[in-house]
Amino acid sequence: MSLLDRIRRAARQEQFLDVITAEDATARFRAALDLAPLPAEEVALAQALGRVTARPVAAAADAPPFDRASMDGFAVRAADTLGASEAAPRRLLLNAELLACGVAPAIEVAPDTATAIATGGVIPRGADAVVMVESTEAEEGPEGPVVLVCRPVAAGQAVAYAGSDIARGETVLRAGMVVTSREIGMLAAAGLATLAVVRRPRVAVLSTGDELVAPGEALPPGGIYDSNAAILSAAVAENGGEAVPLGIFRDDEPELEAALRRALELADMVVMSGGTSKGAGDVSHRILGRLPGPGVLVHGVALKPGKPLCLGAVGRTPVVVLPGFPTSAVFTFQEFAVPVIRAMAGLPPRAEAAVEARLAVRTPSEAGRTEYVMASLGEDPAGRLLAWPLGKGSGSVTAFSQADGFFAIPAEEQAAAAGAVQRVRLIGGAHPLPDLTIIGSHCTGLDAILDLLAAEGIRGRSLAVGSLGGLAAARRGECDLAPAHLLDAASGAYNRPFLAEGLRLVPGWRRVQGVVYRPGDARFGGLDGRAAVERGAAGPGLLLVNRNAGSGTRILLDGLLGGARPAGYANQPKSHNAVAAAVAQGRADWGVAIRSVAEAYGLGFAPLADEHYDFFLPEARAERTAVRAFLRALASEEGKARLRALGFEPA
Ligand SMILES: Nc1nc2c(c(=O)[nH]1)N[C@H]1C(S)=C(S)[C@@H](COP(=O)(O)OP(=O)(O)OC[C@H]3O[C@@H](n4cnc5c(N)ncnc54)[C@H](O)[C@@H]3O)O[C@H]1N2
Numbered sequence: 001m002s003l004l005d006r007i008r009r010a011a012r013q014e015q016f017l018d019v020i021t022a023e024d025a026t027a028r029f030r031a032a033l034d035l036a037p038l039p040a041e042e043v044a045l046a047q048a049l050g051r052v053t054a055r056p057v058a059a060a061a062d063a064p065p066f067d068r069a070s071m072d073g074f075a076v077r078a079a080d081t082l083g084a085s086e087a088a089p090r091r092l093l094l095n096a097e098l099l100a101c102g103v104a105p106a107i108e109v110a111p112d113t114a115t116a117i118a119t120g121g122v123i124p125r126g127a128d129a130v131v132m133v134e135s136t137e138a139e140e141g142p143e144g145p146v147v148l149v150c151r152p153v154a155a156g157q158a159v160a161y162a163g164s165d166i167a168r169g170e171t172v173l174r175a176g177m178v179v180t181s182r183e184i185g186m187l188a189a190a191g192l193a194t195l196a197v198v199r200r201p202r203v204a205v206l207s208t209g210d211e212l213v214a215p216g217e218a219l220p221p222g223g224i225y226d227s228n229a230a231i232l233s234a235a236v237a238e239n240g241g242e243a244v245p246l247g248i249f250r251d252d253e254p255e256l257e258a259a260l261r262r263a264l265e266l267a268d269m270v271v272m273s274g275g276t277s278k279g280a281g282d283v284s285h286r287i288l289g290r291l292p293g294p295g296v297l298v299h300g301v302a303l304k305p306g307k308p309l310c311l312g313a314v315g316r317t318p319v320v321v322l323p324g325f326p327t328s329a330v331f332t333f334q335e336f337a338v339p340v341i342r343a344m345a346g347l348p349p350r351a352e353a354a355v356e357a358r359l360a361v362r363t364p365s366e367a368g369r370t371e372y373v374m375a376s377l378g379e380d381p382a383g384r385l386l387a388w389p390l391g392k393g394s395g396s397v398t399a400f401s402q403a404d405g406f407f408a409i410p411a412e413e414q415a416a417a418a419g420a421v422q423r424v425r426l427i428g429g430a431h432p433l434p435d436l437t438i439i440g441s442h443c444t445g446l447d448a449i450l451d452l453l454a455a456e457g458i459r460g461r462s463l464a465v466g467s468l469g470g471l472a473a474a475r476r477g478e479c480d481l482a483p484a485h486l487l488d489a490a491s492g493a494y495n496r497p498f499l500a501e502g503l504r505l506v507p508g509w510r511r512v513q514g515v516v517y518r519p520g521d522a523r524f525g526g527l528d529g530r531a532a533v534e535r536g537a538a539g540p541g542l543l544l545v546n547r548n549a550g551s552g553t554r555i556l557l558d559g560l561l562g563g564a565r566p567a568g569y570a571n572q573p574k575s576h577n578a579v580a581a582a583v584a585q586g587r588a589d590w591g592v593a594i595r596s597v598a599e600a601y602g603l604g605f606a607p608l609a610d611e612h613y614d615f616f617l618p619e620a621r622a623e624r625t626a627v628r629a630f631l632r633a634l635a636s637e638e639g640k641a642r643l644r645a646l647g648f649e650p651a
């Protein structure tokens with residue numbers, strides 16, 4: 001095959017059946033499936049934890065099974081104790097038996113007699129109450145042992161009647177309940193050794209892509225860890241299914257067809273991810289076309305993330321081909337596959353929780369698709385909820401995994417305005433506001449301090465929106481701390497020139513910036529930072545990896561370049577890590593990054609300057625417990641030691 005043919009085959013063409021709305025896609029998919037719970041299976045109580053009850057469970061026996069004493073004392077006829085007092089105790093003749101637990105009574109409690117009984121003992125015939133031992137005295141009378149009852153008891157006192165806890169025939173569990181330790185306790189008390197539960201739907205999970213590598217294995221150049229299989233398998237289990245992980249398959253039609261046929265033999269549902277929007281989307285069509293119908297039901301949904309989603313069925317077995325992008329895969333799985341798994345597992349639809357929050361920043365959106373924006377929640381100065389879009393896109397794993405929830409921007413709109421109220425559907429249910437909200441530039445040093453706080457039980461969360469975004473949030477009073485490394489080109493000073501009213505500057509740490517290059521690159525070896533910049537700018541054959549406009553590193557480098565535009569200048573990633581990765585992998589030869597990152601990537605490093613990483617702190621938040629704890633951790637010896645260990649110099 002020629003190179004051009006290979007490119008054509010791999011190219012993503014608009015091969016979608018027809019792009020339809022999410023509602024239509026759901027309706028078409030459901031109409032083709034059998035959404036009744038799977039047949040029941042009987043499991044031992046010890047295996048029942050977490051399973052779903054298949055039908056109502058009726059108690060086979062009463063609990064307690066007989067009337068029993070709930071105190072140590074004497075079984076009596078309550079009428080015999082009427083008027084008893086310390087001064088005038090009632091004398092009752094003691095029967096010649098002792099009703100310990102498990103002893104069947106043989107003697108009837110006749111008038112003016114009593115039988116000694118233990119807690120849990122069977123109430124004997126004739127008795128209707130138990131006098132606790134503390135209310136009695138014993139003595140030897142002429143007619144034999146006698147109990148002196150010093151306090152009257154009412155009928156039923158200290159007696160637990162048969163079936164008062166669980167009555168035989170009573171429904172103890174309803175169908176469709178998730179069995180917890182509490183349910184297991186009731187079942188055991190009702191005498192049940194096994195339980196009918198819905199068989200767990202087996203969901204085969206397959207990943208497709210030549211680039212995929214299982215976690216734990218070494219990553220070759222161009223390789224990506226298969227994160228979809230792990231998150232999808234866990235999500236299957238979270239929704240009452242049993243994941244059958246089948247592994248990674250190449251983008252190869254015969255291999256995929258064999259895998260799909262095997263999956264269909266093993267499982268009640270098949271979930272694949274990857275390759276839905278390029279040639280392989282076609283492959284799924286062709287493979288499904290060779291299997292019993294109905295085949296592909298939906299391919300293309302007017303949804304972001306998740307446009308290339310493909311929903312189909314072989315007979316009544318659902319086959320879901322998710323987009324490869326992790327956030328697209330997980331989001332569409334939750335929306336389209338989870339309801340089907342839960343139905344087969346006998347579980348009710350997942351409880352939905354949503355909150356209203358104002359959007360913190362304007363959020364652009366692609367017209368023509370309903371866009372679901374993953375968001376973190378925060379608070380404004382008045383304590384009202386704010387939604388911060390995570391802004392990492394469908395390709396990231398963290399966009400879904402770290403989001404508190406998501407909101408929708410309708411297909412016909414091109415943006416949602418800052419301040420607009422959004423309905424945020426929560427992921428995971430609980431209301432998740434952290435104790436400490438940090439918005440701005442992220443640094444691994446910050447993680448070290450937050451780890452210290454976590455040990456005190458304080459949950460901090462850092463939203464990486466860059467130094468300027470953080471400063472703006474701090475000025476609006478929307479965060480506790482805004483970490484920044486903003487260089488003022490005019491004065492050469494960091495951060496202080498950007499202070500605004502109502503903000504305080506808390507010194508953080510210094511990070512050494514310098515030129516990074518591959519170790520052993522003789523063109524840079526032995527040079528100091530400035531000489532390395534001159535060398536890089538002079539070329540020839542040397543390629544720079546620059547930084548994004550507005551970053552402190554970019555301002556520093558621009559100053560040193562004095563108007564020069566070396567080869568590679570236009571390549572402008574947004575982080576130190578991206579600069580280091582580009583140099584380490586040979587896509588560039590030099591760039592400017594901080595020392596700790598250079599070391600992490602094993603790069604050569606020629607120091608240039610100290611960058612100051614400090615915190616803007618809104619005065620109004622300064623006295624909050626979590627803020628004070630943060631400042632204490634930052635100033636502590638332990639905090640400083642951790643920062644130094646990472647290559648930072650505490651202020
Ligand atoms: N020219 C076009 N390009 C793209 C289109 C389009 O319509 N025209 N659609 C975009 C959209 S939207 C999405 S979503 C993605 C989905 O692409 P595929 O489903 O074909 O997925 P792949 O190309 O196989 O992979 C995309 C991306 O995800 C990574 N990936 C794949 N599987 C896994 C996995 N199991 N674990 C982790 N990461 C995975 C893969 O390496 C790629 O980086 O296409 C857009 N492009």
Ligand code: MOO
Nearest residue numbers: 305306307328394
């Ligand atoms: O549908 Mo894709 O998931 O927009 O990125």
